[in-house]
Amino acid sequence: MKMHEAKRVEIIIEAVMERQLTNALNDAGVTGYTVLPVSGGSGRSGQWNREGQVGRAGGMVAVICLIRPERLDRLLEAAFAVVEQHIGVVSVSDTQVLRAERF
Amino acid sequence: MKMHEAKRVEIIIEAVMERQLTNALNDAGVTGYTVLPVSGGSGRSGQWNREGQVGRAGGMVAVICLIRPERLDRLLEAAFAVVEQHIGVVSVSDTQVLRAERF
Amino acid sequence: MKMHEAKRVEIIIEAVMERQLTNALNDAGVTGYTVLPVSGGSGRSGQWNREGQVGRAGGMVAVICLIRPERLDRLLEAAFAVVEQHIGVVSVSDTQVLRAERF
Amino acid sequence: MDNILALAGANLVSPIILSFVLGLAAALVRSDLSFPEAIAKGLSLYLLFAIGFKGGAGVAAHGVDARLVAALVSGVALSLLLPFVAFALLRALARVSVVDAAAVAGHYGSISIVTFVAASTLLSGRGIPAEGFMVAVAAAMEAPAILSALWLAMRRGGGSERVGTELWREILLNGSIVLLLGAFAIGWITGEKGLAEIESFIVEPFKGVLCLFLLDMGLVAGRGLRGSRGVLSPGVVAFGILMPLVGAALGLAAGLALGLSLGGVVLLMVLGASASYIAVPAAMRVALPKANPALSLTLSLGVTFPFNLTIGIPLYMMLATAVAGS
């Protein structure tokens, strides 16, 4: 199968910032992303989990974005502008994708 | 710790195709996979999220498969046959696993 | 954007062992982790999914941990001590992170 | 005419309709009000179980009706036939590809169980009885339209699929059909006694649960409409309003031919007029992956469903009363 180089960006961010992050991604020309629910975690600001929670504060989501390497910088800048002030982590891995025309 | 080279295949596909995909993976000799729920996303076919949805259409799942490098091609062919006509993305990353005898 | 080398450890383990695993990670000096829900899967012990399940047995979670390369060994030893006897898979990938001071 | 307006007006100020309107409005102004997926599914499981059970208990109470089998056959026939009408009408009204038209046609041949539930509630609120077995007719009408849709897509070269095992399962063993028919069977077997046992769960709070469910459907429909720029051309919208009228007319004809009661005729009209938004969308994704899911779903949930809920049901009731009498 013909595979194409790409980057897999994984942004774990406060759930309340989801819309702002995805808006920023769209503005940065990202062609797609996927949001995974997160059920708990731990970091410098302590441990948390979503059990029994009603409000959107105190929860995170994971946004996964597959992107062509040349578009990475724009994406990271857009993401960082949103994440900067907020709780969250950003990681980027090398990956390969099928159907490169989609990215 | 002794680690072993492996591939991490991540297939994000329409929820209605989950059973067909996992059947195809099993047929391709995959020894295991894990399915993560997906809460929303965006792509060429627009933005979506699962909130308040009842039907299985309009939702995706992420299937993660750790596999020995030599088995990758068979997996990708099997996966592609299912994904081809459908909404979805496939990515493959290098990884390392503990307990290689499991894969 | 300045990125820093890191490792992305993904541990898929029985839900009943979540607390023991995260305790072990904390003890091993990990600064953070994120827990994703898992909706189903398949492995040597057969196929399963969470639909309609009430008990915590028969479910898995995915724990993702971004960590500096030099801390990896300690993490893996801690994780392995928990996973060893139990159903689960551990994979480690190279990645890069923003804001290295957090890890 | 006055009558319709009065009836529609009275219908409009019910908690059920207003809950839907609230959801629609909240989504359109982009409020973050939302139901978790699990709650929405839980509400729909409750509604299917309750409506199925009550239908079965109704059959048990009034005896097996000679028209049961005839009604089932007519329902299946309607469901098989309606997609052809819908296909032709949509292609006449709008520039839509063959696959898309076939997928839409499948939705309109099938039925919307919540529209059926809303109509049943309205009927029983007015003391108009209906045959309990109409629930079984509803279940029987869910799937056949899918076959017609596939045939349309294939004949016109738009689809490449044969109906595989997965698809047959999707069609025949779809969860909502199984639950509806299963609960119907339980209601029938346990009868009045069974109903008495669980009445305070499936009868009394029913309308309130329906309000919450419609609130959620309003939210989903509103979100769909907001994201549907470019999908809903005037021709397409016209289809979404004309097609239920056509479906209702065929339902009326069938209902009269079957000699159903006034309530039964109205329900068959509603089944003809309504479009699927749960079972068929999933089957279409499996069978016709190239069809645009946004088109069918926005039409069915964003146009036809609100139309039926607000104007359609009282209108069909009026027409049925005028024709079938009382």
Added chain:
Amino acid sequence: MDNILALAGANLVSPIILSFVLGLAAALVRSDLSFPEAIAKGLSLYLLFAIGFKGGAGVAAHGVDARLVAALVSGVALSLLLPFVAFALLRALARVSVVDAAAVAGHYGSISIVTFVAASTLLSGRGIPAEGFMVAVAAAMEAPAILSALWLAMRRGGGSERVGTELWREILLNGSIVLLLGAFAIGWITGEKGLAEIESFIVEPFKGVLCLFLLDMGLVAGRGLRGSRGVLSPGVVAFGILMPLVGAALGLAAGLALGLSLGGVVLLMVLGASASYIAVPAAMRVALPKANPALSLTLSLGVTFPFNLTIGIPLYMMLATAVAGS
């Protein structure tokens, strides 16, 4: 004999049993009908809260019974003892490893709260009263069996675990025990007045909610059975049917010795006969990771649970009536 059959027959055509059968059938034919995990958990939270509360209110209404403590002690003793019987029986009937047999034994020493609920519902449907404190006995029987199972596994060299902190928490502070006992305490403290306040939530819709929960359990059991090829040998299945009879017999003896009412005796038989499918499986995964979870769970949920629900409960009721009188 006629009597059993009539009783079992009447029992079988209740909405509760038929809902379970529907779920089982739907899963076996591979329908996609399913409950979201959150809904299944929500239903079980409701049932535990309601049954606990009603038990406590029952105690408040009838005064603290002298037999309360004796019953609790007997329950704990039964829960500790039954695993030894189960272990021996299973090893005699089937080729099962020590660890697997110990894990299964833990399940059968503990109890299934939904079987208890189904029996309570049946009793109250027939106007047979039972001691409210039986709910506390049920809670007390959940955990002790785990200790016996661990002891069996260790003595026979099958397990390497000591009982660590996590496991003690799993055993003693398990959510279902805490909720059951907590609601029992609230019901006891607030008594009749408290019950009156929330009766229309925890009493009236109770049976209907139970139907939905059993539908879900049927789905889960059916899915388990479908995937259990190779796990359920004839010997294992025989164990799944014989063991509840043994447990019920011991429960009967204990109940008579305690001088419980007819209803109380039946409930103690049911507790003895039923096998855990929520608390113990989780504890066993922590403590005996090498035991095959599919074996215990399929036995408990796929064989013993349906057996108790359909044949067991009416049979125990018959036996208790024959022996304990009235």
Added chain:
Amino acid sequence: MDNILALAGANLVSPIILSFVLGLAAALVRSDLSFPEAIAKGLSLYLLFAIGFKGGAGVAAHGVDARLVAALVSGVALSLLLPFVAFALLRALARVSVVDAAAVAGHYGSISIVTFVAASTLLSGRGIPAEGFMVAVAAAMEAPAILSALWLAMRRGGGSERVGTELWREILLNGSIVLLLGAFAIGWITGEKGLAEIESFIVEPFKGVLCLFLLDMGLVAGRGLRGSRGVLSPGVVAFGILMPLVGAALGLAAGLALGLSLGGVVLLMVLGASASYIAVPAAMRVALPKANPALSLTLSLGVTFPFNLTIGIPLYMMLATAVAGS
């Protein structure tokens, strides 16, 4: 004084309070008892819908009250004003950064709808009527405090944000405000007739659902408290108990000035005394990301909420009765 104690005592042994205590205790001993997130959200959707609807139906029944607008304006004013008081009080009692104090102040200017619901339930249990429109006042008080909090943070150089579009949406179109006001409108429009239709869903089981929700809130509060070592200094805890008294006093003054009924005065006191734990925390995360979320939430949910639930509400009722007269 005896009176307070008696009232508080009677209040304490209600299923509602004890359910909260059970949850709190379970979390503090680290039981794994927990509610799925979807169920917790589902319960809160139910409560908001029910309380809003009943408020609206109440307004419909008693006619549009001249004081409605005045009460709304007073509510908004209270919500805008209280954060300044809270900010000053917290800074006086504890060493807390400007941003943190501003965030906490925003929580205390806003309201806790479940505290409001608990107070309403207590009032109606004692046959004390209250103005239906107090629900609308509650909704109106949710958001204004956020603006004051932002102003406080910015003036003191602690915040860098302007109020962007997302934040305005978060503030004005927050799901809980929309649902509360929407259901209020539906209740008002459909009136007594609408209420009768869905009474057995939103009125009868209401208290029982509230018990489950409070059980969940106890679990969440307990988990928060367990993880709050270092956050809750004595000064901070003192604030969490004094501030509701101040808020209640201002609510009392406003209620008397408005000429509300005894029940209405109590509810306005409760609104003044309670602190947000749903809408404001989310808005504060968007607007003041540097504020420590654990501080506000633990204070509001772990200190003030239990205080109001157990001691506060009966105390405010006593005071209002003493001042506003029976």
